[in-house]
Amino acid sequence: MVKAVVGEETQLNVVEDRLSQSSIPAQVGLVIGKLSSTLDKGFVYDLLPTPPNDAGELACSLIDTKDDNKKKGSKPKSQQPPDFSSLIIDNDWVAEHARQVTRMLVGGVHVIGIYIWVSHSAFKNSTMLLSQTVKGVAEAAPISGVDLDERLLIHISYSPRRWTCRNCVLSSNITSTSVRPCDFKKGRVLSSLQMYRSTYNFDIRLPLSRDNATNALTLGEVLRRGIAVAGRELNSSKATIDGKLVVNNDQCTADGMHEVEFLIPFMNSSVEASRQKDVIGTLVFRGSVISFAIVNSKELASLAVADIKDDIIRSLQSRLDIICDDAEENLESTLDAGNEASGDISSGKPLSHRPLHELRKSCNISLPRRIFVPWLPGTYICVYLQPSETIEVLKDHFVELISMEAPSDASKILEPELEAPSLNIASFWDTLGPSSSVPNNSTSSTKKKTETSSRRKEISQTTVGFNITSFTAAVFILLLSALVGYLLTKR
Structure with missing residues (x-):
């Protein structure tokens, strides 16, 4: 307490x-x-x-x-x-x-x-x-x-x-x-704070199973599962601070920025397992999250690592919440210019709220990008920008939410995330072909074709062999007849 x-x-x-x-x-x-x-x-x-x-x-x-x-x-x-x-x-x-x-x-x-x-x-x-x-x-x-x-x-x-x-x-x-x-x-209070920084790279692949379609799970719900996978991966990892492995009772007494790196277990996979016949689509969630944590110098280094992990997961959740909150008005700006996913929203529902089995074309979505702005002495505060937004929107965010004017000097704003995390959804209708929807019929048909081809090959080979043998025998008989005739003529 x-x-x-x-x-x-x-x-x-x-x-x-x-x-x-x-x-x-x-x-x-x-x-x-x-x-x-x-x-x-x-x-x-x-x-x-x-x-x-x-x-x-x-x-x-x-x-x-x-x-x-x-x-x-x-x-x-x-x-x-x-x-x-x-x-x-x-x-x-x-x-x-x-x-x-x-x-x-x-x-x-x-x-x-x-x-x-x-x-x-x-x-x-x-x-x-x-x-x-x-x-x-x-x-x-x-x-x-x-x-x-x-x-x-x-x-x-x-x-x-x-x-x-x-x-x-x-x-x-x-x-x-x-x-x-x-x-x-x-x-x-602020003079005793220390700053920690980390870059977390992730590549999460989630199979979209028939269970997703049966339960009409939305993109937002499936993506939350992906964030949960990232959370489990982080929680199972060890961390180093400034190149030294973190032990529970360690403290960081040095001043300046501390770099945190995560050691993900080698055999730990961020790909969810699923039976092949149940998979009818894929969701690829990848990118990099830049994270900062502010910790009191008297607290243990392990708590700084816990704060970094929490910030990473909270940042991914915040980006998803922003997409869901602004889906109606910002859907066009979140879809990549090259895809035609806008044709999938004829029902009027935003993409993040639509059941995945209704998606008829593959699409790519860029999540909001995170930028950092100086706040209190030695601290930062962050803002998320949609792909179509510029730094000018900072003015509204800061004045409305934290009663602070946005910095006039743009050089003080940190933009370490050059590319925002992205989400790729493989089309259900591209994967729901004969090979996946009716595997038994497809397998038997392929087997029949293979057997027929083999029989034709055997027949062809037999026919060729028979023709060669017949030709050889005919030549031998002809030569033998000529020899016999020659001998009889001599007598």
């Missing part, structure tokens, strides 16, 4: 100044950082306000439960809130914000809770609502590989001005959620 939380004072002071100058009565947002079960600590890197929804409505607002307290002088509500005020929070929108931001975070960085800027009285009146918001965020942005069932709830009070932090222990029953206070202080 997290017993103490340390927040990066530089970033938190900027957030506090921004809130105090805005004169807004309430604001909700996400807490970005890491929960360390080994250190029993939580580290807060930054706070991101949840933007207004598509209708322009704020994610959080205050209401007054007393009619006679709706108007209390001319002072701003941030300085003189009503005593009986309570919060209204759009939980679904805050959860969606958490889901979108999670895609942009690298390894070792997570959405670890929410913060709320509101008066002390309004906070006390809204404890249950805030617990529900925390739970929704945890479900939308799960932290894989972490055995902690808690998230943080940070309250920034403006009356009186102070910071407090609580642990929200998650539970299936929201009425039993436990909210416990924990120690909170500001300090230097």
Whole structure:
């Protein structure tokens, strides 16, 4: 359990100044950082306000439960809130914000809770609502590989001005959620972080069996199976950091970027086994994933490797989610210019949502490409670009999701993935020929043709042999007759 939380004072002071100058009565947002079960600590890197929804409505607002307290002088509500005020929070929108931001975070960085800027009285009146918001965020942005069932709830009070932090222990029953206070202080957090980098090359081949067609599995569902295969491959691998094999109790104390490489077992194959007669198509999923992880210098090197592995799988899942989310409007841009897969969508369904047995032509799909942008000092944040998008879309991503202006200097943006991972789907209708659909008839027919050919060959050879023998005998008899005639004439 997290017993103490340390927040990066530089970033938190900027957030506090921004809130105090805005004169807004309430604001909700996400807490970005890491929960360390080994250190029993939580580290807060930054706070991101949840933007207004598509209708322009704020994610959080205050209401007054007393009619006679709706108007209390001319002072701003941030300085003189009503005593009986309570919060209204759009939980679904805050959860969606958490889901979108999670895609942009690298390894070792997570959405670890929410913060709320509101008066002390309004906070006390809204404890249950805030617990529900925390739970929704945890479900939308799960932290894989972490055995902690808690998230943080940070309250920034403006009356009186102070910071407090609580642990929200998650539970299936929201009425039993436990909210416990924990120690909170500001300090230097970012200066103790270390950066890890890895390149993971993968080539996954998935046979598409008759079971896929019978159950009407979609491309998205089959591709998730492929990502699961990659996850099993990574989990079974060993890793080296800067050329040295990682042992559980090792620590990386050196500064600078650390390179992580994975040692995949030699006999470990990423090709799923299947009976040949059941295979009616193939799906080839290949490419390279560039991964970064940010880890506290006091944590073990094995945790850095775990964060890198998690980032790789999360990156593949994020790309698939983006394709599924944007399939309707971006289908044409995701298909390669040279194929004719657009002819397969006459039903109106996007490619990622269509059953695979409906695909009538082979197609190639390029997944979004990952780029990295400097974020907090010494850290990066990532954005995924569709094949038809340019770096200009960064402006919208950064302003809307993390309240940050995109860097004006393009040279600071890292684009290590020169080619995005790709997906090739072999056509069902090209593979569903006589050799695969009716193997018994085809085999017997081929066998009959072979036997007939052999018989014809034998007959031909016999005929040739017979003709040669007859010719030789005739010549011999003719010569013998001539010799006998000659002898008789001499007598």
